[in-house]
Amino acid sequence: MAEQTGNLTFGIIKPDAVRGGKTGAIIQRITESGFKLRGMKLIHMTHEEAKGFYDVHRERPFFGELTTFMSSASCVVLALEKEGAIKAWRDLMGATDPAKADAGTIRKEFANSIGENAVHGSDSEDNAGIEIAYFFSRLELV
Numbered sequence: 001m002a003e004q005t006g007n008l009t010f011g012i013i014k015p016d017a018v019r020g021g022k023t024g025a026i027i028q029r030i031t032e033s034g035f036k037l038r039g040m041k042l043i044h045m046t047h048e049e050a051k052g053f054y055d056v057h058r059e060r061p062f063f064g065e066l067t068t069f070m071s072s073a074s075c076v077v078l079a080l081e082k083e084g085a086i087k088a089w090r091d092l093m094g095a096t097d098p099a100k101a102d103a104g105t106i107r108k109e110f111a112n113s114i115g116e117n118a119v120h121g122s123d124s125e126d127n128a129g130i131e132i133a134y135f136f137s138r139l140e141l142v
Ligand code: GDP
Pocket: 062, 065, 066, 095, 096, 114, 115, 116, 117, 119, 120, 121, 123
């Protein structure tokens, strides 16, 4: 993807937030923060798909819990565009543990726990490319 030059990142609205009816409010926060939606769809991952997505964490003690949670219900996957998108989206998400997240962040406002923490965001440009390609075909990115 030629346009993928650091201005695109990948996000997920996780099952806790979708189940809790927070999708609309989170999308509003994202667009009000200046992100352009380049891709968006509702999915329900199988356990195998969740394990593939989080493969980097397979040795971590919470891998089973995380992948079971992520395949427990629907998620919204997002391709987001903004200048400096990787950092901007992680700043808007807040710290992994909502108890440590700054006021005004999505996790502070919407997350329940370190495991069920409302949103995912890519941590690097390389991973954003890999993660967007895991969920979106070229035709699904506008
Ligand atoms: P992130 O980049 O802020 O999402 O955090 P990490 O890359 O460190 O972890 C990935 C995801 O694994 C987090 O968003 C959480 O959903 C989950 N996770 C991280 N630490 C824990 C933990 O201690 N317990 C559980 N159950 N899940 C965790």
